[in-house]
Amino acid sequence: LSEKPQVSVLASAVTPGWLAAYVPDARRYDELLDEKGLIRPHWQPLLDQLTGDDARTVARRGLERTRRLIVENGVTYNVYADPQGADRPWALDPVPLLLLADEWRAIEVGLAQRARLLDALLADIYGPQRLLSEGLVPPELVFGHPNFLWPCQGIVPRGGNWLHVYAADLARAPDGRWWVLADRTQAPSGAGYALENREIVEQVLPEAIRQLEVQRITGVFSELREQLLSHGDEGENPLAVILTPGPFNETYFEHAYLSRQLGVPLAEGTDLTVRDDTVYLKTLAGLKRVHTILRRLDDDFCDPLELRSDSTLGIPGLIGAVRANRVVMANALGTGVLESAAWLGFLPRIAERLLGEKLSVPSVATWWCGEKPALDYVLTHLDKLVIKPTYPNQRFEPVFGRNLEGEKRRRLVQRLRARPYAYVAQEHLALSQTPVWRPHGALGFAATPVAIRMYAVAGPSGTRVMPGGLARVAADTAIDVVSTQRGGGSKDIWVLPDSAQEAVAASTVRTPSAQVRHDDIPSRLVENLYWFGRYTVRCEDKARLLRGTIAARSDEAVWSAASKFCRELGVCSVDGDPTACLRDDRNPQGVTADVRRLAWCASQVRTRLSASYWRAVNDMQRRLQDSVAAREDPRTALDQLLLSLAALAGFAFDDMTQDEGWRLLRVGRRLERLQFAAGLLAQHLASEWATRQSHVEWLLEAYDSNRIYRSRYVVAPRLGPMLDLLVRDSEHPRALAFQARAIARDLETLATSLGITGEMGLDEAIPQLTDAKLNALEAEGTEAEQARRAMSDRLRALSWAAGQLSDRLSLRHFSHITLDAQALAT
């Protein structure tokens, strides 16, 4: 411990109540107070900052700021048990857990050793299996484990590392030592949350973090990135991706966050494909070879061809590519076999056999019941032990033996005797306790049990341990279970420097400022952006049409024509009433259904949207629902909706990176607008009221062009000038010609930047429309009527051509039907 003399105070005596609610617990080690109840010296500077004259304000502001940043950054955690499957805001207490430099160094050494040990153990399990034949490892732990991947037997991973990211859960025992509770070897979660926590706490307690010279944690991420991108074959630009199970996974936020931090694209299984033992990412420009996959997908889901055939999340043929040494999996497939508490009891002997070393950080005492003497011990000491399942797929929640009585106890004993190898017993370790700010602005701190998750990364220069990590606190202050799924919270971990020199060296390591190369964006993402664009405009067009229709209720002739349009375009159902159709959520073409689709697409492209954008989408949907449920005037709901949609459009232009994805979003918006407008005008021209002023005026209103019409033409609304404005005007952004030209330009830019031959726009259809003599369409008589019909047909053809173009774009950029063949011919 630090020898630096420090004025320590007796907590209860001196402080004006801010430790009043902090109750020391004789069974636990206390992070803040020593055995005498004195504040440990290394906490003093932080406490001085947090508990000055305006302690109450500091706490309130700190908690508020933290909450706001969490919402703004969209930090969430999905809870599987939640019936709504809703995201829950991440729980973070801004008061960090402090670790002295030499405490951390002991953990660092221990973690690096364990990472080395577990790597060697995996090499043996998937290789010669010497430990099994020497009897140092029970076959039950390997062959009985659902994440022992049989098809991976004999594979030596390219680069030689099984573990690229390794994490250990540790807790401090009453004796002050840190013990390992569990090893995380498959796809450890939480490192991203740790980084996010630091980012937030840095803003909440900027002075404290600077004054205490807290070690930075970003260096580890730079090293990870460098390592992930080190597996290219000669002359190739290496590409790494993060493989995620998708937005419904509990830690999806983190996957997206890491993707941004590491500058590595986020991909779902369907974004990747294996051809000839090589993994490819489907991108807009075609298939791009993937060299490294940082996976957040569980072992047995990774390849439905050779593993669980019911997995829709994996990549068929992946193991073939791994076997052929064409791709690096981080972590290697099958590393999940080490995720069982049962291993802890065997690790000391394995360490001696494989490394000739003793474990420098011990594991909590563990008995695997598969051995007779262990079972006997466990049965006679149940009260002191926690019973856990050996295998992760067992339906068995850990239980404290002392909590079981009578029938429940008898049943547990029966289970243990029937399948002893399926159970593990661990000593019940009382977690240490640490201060958290009391909620709701109550003054001072409360004590809560804490465990930490620490991370090691295989970097280019060997194993690097993150000087920091994720501290997790229990939801219930009385129990020793920390679980994010069960509502526990988190904290940042501050590792204090032991010399000024080290602090300087650490602070020179910079955050990776990497960006995903825009041509590496998975095409599924862009497909959703494209549809997001289409649905925003579709909602807008339909809402406007509906509002215009409802507004025309007093004019019987216009109302009936407008209602007919609404029905023909599907905005309300065949027998539906436009004023009631917002409430009809069964109409698949209704506004409500389209808003739902829009929100769904947005959820699929969430990684590309800023937090405020995402919030705007959610607010819009909620507001519409509320307004409809409250039976407000539909016009109010529609006005509100149109306003939100306008805001979304604004965001799309000001707030997004203007890359190919964005360009396709814009093409989507334009195609949609053009298709809808051409269809509506075609219908109008084919109707018997085509030349009536009131109807023309209504159409201009429904198309949000009344004002511009008035400024452009002196005449009252008439068919000829209206068509002039809505079809061939080259400056009015709602005109068909304007849209068609803009689409052509976007497609050209896209083709140039992707290096492909562009798609034909709508060039052929436009001149026919713009060359037409519009004023002749206004006349009475059959000739004019025929001319109107002909114009209507041409508009219909344009609308159809827009649909065709959309299909071609989908095939080409999203499904890779033509590009697949090309990619394989080379």
Added chain:
Amino acid sequence: MKGTVRYRIRHETAYEYRNDVVHSHQLLHLVPRPTAYQQCLEHVINVTPAFYRKRNEIDTFGNLVTRVEFDHPHRKLEVATDMEVEVHPRPAVNASDSLPWERTAAELAYRGSDPARDSLEAAKFRHESPYVRIKTLFNDYAAECFTRGRPILSCAQALMSKLHTDFRYAPGETTIATPLTEVLKNRRGVCQDFSHLMIACLRARGLAARYVSGYIRQIPASPDALVGWGASHAWVAIFTPPFGWLELDPTNDVFVGTDHVSVAWGRDFGDVSPLRGIILGGGSHRLSVGVKVEAIQ
């Protein structure tokens, strides 16, 4: 060798898809692996449509596996294997000479010392696997066969006969997705179900059992025709010290001899499925399978 039988076997599988399959990876377990009692003298696998790539490998259980990848749109996949296999008779064993079942289980369990080589191999086959969950239900069902101190082979034989008596062979009533608990409840199924169930009963007691896929001799005219021809067949191998692995066919209540040709073995059907593939596109499909087994000597 006296009693040796030579077979000519043809195994055809055809998938017809409603829509184009754009891309497809297939794993085939169709070539009989060599064993002490059989040799595959000749085999050829014909695949249509034209494949992009085909490769032969050996899987983790020592089976011969062929990987095929297709990259052109197709609506039909046909795989036909022709083979000639020679099968030799196996020495008779005396059930009462096998170890009591409890001792067999105890020897397979971890005891903190180095295991014998063959029990380590057997240890691979005494755990739950995707198609064989272990439940106390199976323990109870088989209890009468496992009386105290009974030699394991007698137990296994009794279990096989019990299954044969209790269950009805009912093709088409179960699929590979039918859970074993349901098979046990309904008492109907096919070779796959009976084999999985027998394996579950054995593993529930800590014994080692593996799933063997293969073919069975075809004697259509005979009144005591063995069940299971016309399709691929499956049975069970049991680790039986001191004899090693012995094979029993619960569908026919017989020991495996020269009427059976093994192709592959694993923990359960999933490890040795004749054709296992993942396709892109295709929509719904229709599957037809035909197996012809002729003794030619």
